[in-house]
Amino acid sequence: MNTPEPTKSIPLTREFCLGLDSEDPLSAHRARFQLPQGVIYLDGNSLGALPKSVPQRLRKAVEVEWGDGLIRSWNDADWYPAPQRVGSRIARLVGAGARELIAADSTSVNLFKVLCAALRMRPGRKVILGEKDNFPTDAYIASGVSSLMGAQFRAVEASDVLDAIDETVAIVSLTHVNYRTGRLYDMAAITARAHEVGALVVWDLCHTAGAMPCDLNGCGADFAVGCGYKYLNGGPGAPAFVFVAERHQEALDQPLSGWHGHAKPFEFVQQYQPATGIDRMLVGTAPQLGLIALEEALHAFDDVDMAALRRKSERMTELFIELVDQELDGFTVATPREAALRGSQVSLAHEHGYAIMQVLIERGVIGDFRAPNILRFGFAVLYLRFADVWDAVAQIKDVMTTGAWKSDRYMVRKAVT
Ligand SMILES: *Cc1c(COP(=O)(O)O)cnc(C)c1O
Numbered sequence: 001m002n003t004p005e006p007t008k009s010i011p012l013t014r015e016f017c018l019g020l021d022s023e024d025p026l027s028a029h030r031a032r033f034q035l036p037q038g039v040i041y042l043d044g045n046s047l048g049a050l051p052k053s054v055p056q057r058l059r060k061a062v063e064v065e066w067g068d069g070l071i072r073s074w075n076d077a078d079w080y081p082a083p084q085r086v087g088s089r090i091a092r093l094v095g096a097g098a099r100e101l102i103a104a105d106s107t108s109v110n111l112f113k114v115l116c117a118a119l120r121m122r123p124g125r126k127v128i129l130g131e132k133d134n135f136p137t138d139a140y141i142a143s144g145v146s147s148l149m150g151a152q153f154r155a156v157e158a159s160d161v162l163d164a165i166d167e168t169v170a171i172v173s174l175t176h177v178n179y180r181t182g183r184l185y186d187m188a189a190i191t192a193r194a195h196e197v198g199a200l201v202v203w204d205l206c207h208t209a210g211a212m213p214c215d216l217n218g219c220g221a222d223f224a225v226g227c228g229y230k231y232l233n234g235g236p237g238a239p240a241f242v243f244v245a246e247r248h249q250e251a252l253d254q255p256l257s258g259w260h261g262h263a264k265p266f267e268f269v270q271q272y273q274p275a276t277g278i279d280r281m282l283v284g285t286a287p288q289l290g291l292i293a294l295e296e297a298l299h300a301f302d303d304v305d306m307a308a309l310r311r312k313s314e315r316m317t318e319l320f321i322e323l324v325d326q327e328l329d330g331f332t333v334a335t336p337r338e339a340a341l342r343g344s345q346v347s348l349a350h351e352h353g354y355a356i357m358q359v360l361i362e363r364g365v366i367g368d369f370r371a372p373n374i375l376r377f378g379f380a381v382l383y384l385r386f387a388d389v390w391d392a393v394a395q396i397k398d399v400m401t402t403g404a405w406k407s408d409r410y411m412v413r414k415a416v417t
Contacts, residue, residue, distance in 0.1 A: 011326050017319065020386035026312050032300050033383040040388045042367040045207055045345050045378025048233030057296040061289060082291040083282060089298045090232065090241050093306065094205055094224065095215035101243040102278045103228065103291060107206055108137045110225040110242040113281060115145040116255040118171045118200045118223060121248070125170035126151045131158045135179045138204055142173055158183065162193055169199040176214070177207035177343030180370050182335040184343050188219040195220065206230055211344040212313060213306040216243055231380055234294030242281050249277050258283035300382060312381040314339035316389060320346050320377065323393040328400065334374060345378045355410035356399055365395045369417045
């Protein structure tokens with residue numbers, strides 16, 4: 001049943017935001033996360049917060065499974081099938097079949113594997129088509145793969161992508177939700193256009209998985225990759241994932257032919273023979289502690305209705321934009337104002353963005369900065385409240401009216417922004 005929203009008061013007030021919280025069907029999920037006092041965490045799109053059950057699970061993994069079980073735990077603690085098990089949990093969140101997705105390596109490495117494999121499926125074609133404002137690693141890997149395989153990486157403006165998909169294109173490689181602006185592609189339309197001209201599509205779901213529903217199979221997607229440490233909350237450097245549509249698996253020629261992708265790794269034969277199915281996307285020994293943390297973290301999504309999560313995310317990002325309009329001057333909203341066109345983040349452009357973000361972080365309002373001028377706020381709605389949005393904007397307002405950002409110490413760039 002849909003509860004009516006509290007009547008919108010203009011101007012918006014903190015009480016109005018508290019009213020939204022009291023009617024939020026997902027509000028109980030916040031209790032599953034460990035969040036420091038005094039922090040409003042708007043960077044779950046870079047490193048998700050810690051689910052409370054993870055430390056205990058990791059302690060058992062280290063002290064009991066590693067400490068006592070030693071090598072036996074590959075069998076006895078089910079370490080060996082963890083990539084498949086974790087993959088099938090993520091599959092549910094992105095519209096993939098349980099045997100079409102596996103947890104492995106990093107997003108960058110998975111991109112390398114799928115781009116090479118996909119190029120080999122289109123031997124007559126040479127072009128990997130991407131967009132100019134993609135996350136750099138996606139462009140770097142596409143360039144690297146192109147020079148390795150005699151292909152060509154062509155990057156166009158996002159608005160030109162659809163028109164640039166023609167018969168020369170082997171692969172369209174895009175990130176569903178843009179990391180800098182939060183703008184999203186129409187996954188179904190792009191995939192359909194690519195297939196019309198005989199091209200394959202690779203979707204990067206780094207800012208999609210766990211942030212909003214996604215229907216890879218509903219769109220007929222060919223390949224996808226994504227990150228375990230952002231909205232999936234798997235912890236720093238968590239294993240990533242890779243999706244290969246079932247129809248492509250049998251013929252797939254994966255370039256990093258390591259022993260864990262072999263049909264029979266423990267027969268130790270010299271001849272490489274790929275495993276059947278998604279398992280051939282594996283390369284080497286999986287980082288068990290990272291996988292165990294990610295697997296435990298994924299329980300935070302156990303009974304989450306992704307459609308409800310999306311509704312909260314759209315409302316929360318909309319509220320943030322409304323409050324920016326109402327309370328702040330001098331910021332430009334760099335994210336689409338139409339909810340259907342954005343992921344779960346809002347970016348604000350400001351020429352002093354770096355210094356402003358440093359003061360905010362010092363005050364416990366944690367977002368991040370993306371060069372040259374973007375203050376980026378991610379809304380991981382499983383653990384955020386509408387009142388947090390009010391409080392964050394109130395802090396930004398205070399930083400601006402007091403001029404607190406003007407101190408020299410906020411100008412020095414840290415290594416990780
Ligand atoms: C975060 C992110 C990555 C990260 O790649 P790693 O290999 O995990 O460092 C890649 N692509 C996009 C679009 C991202 O947002």
